Amino acid sequence: MLPSKRRSKSRQNRLNKVFSFLARHVPKLSRIKLFIGCPVIRQERKKSKRAFCHVGHHKEAICCAPETARLPLNHIVGLLLHELGHLATGKGDLEADVWCAKVLGVPIQYKGKLHLEWVDLKPH
Numbered sequence: 551m552l553p554s555k556r557r558s559k560s561r562q563n564r565l566n567k568v569f570s571f572l573a574r575h576v577p578k579l580s581r582i583k584l585f586i587g588c589p590v591i592r593q594e595r596k597k598s599k600r601a602f603c604h605v606g607h608h609k610e611a612i613c614c615a616p617e618t619a620r621l622p623l624n625h626i627v628g629l630l631l632h633e634l635g636h637l638a639t640g641k642g643d644l645e646a647d648v649w650c651a652k653v654l655g656v657p658i659q660y661k662g663k664l665h666l667e668w669v670d671l672k673p674h
């Protein structure tokens with residue numbers, strides 16, 4: 551296997567692991583599938599550096615760009631829960647974040663240069 555291929559495989563594994571870990575703690579996520587390497591996101595990433603994940607493309611699935619796995623864990627969790635908020639509400643960004651705060655008790659924050667979804671992972 552090419553080194554670049556191997557790197558992208560281990561990145562996808564990381565993303566899958568984070569996703570399964572989250573799904574064990576967030577029952578609503580356990581019915582959802584993760585689709586890494588969606589060609590539509592690859593196109594969207596050429597236009598926007600903030601394009602990492604989306605929903606509504608495949609039924610009951612969150613599509614992710616492989617690059618998502620390179621982000622800090624706080625961003626990965628934030629993105630995945632935000633997307634789950636879209637699936638749960640069928641609505642826009644605001645409603646998705648309100649759902650995360652109200653139903654999951656997880657406030658979605660926006661941080662970093664890209665102003666990306668971010669979740670505080672410190673135990674309280």
Ligand SMILES: [Zn+2]
Pocket residue numbers: 588589590591604607608613
């Ligand atoms: Zn997609």
Ligand SMILES: [Zn+2]
Pocket residue numbers: 632636642643646
């Ligand atoms: Zn959104």
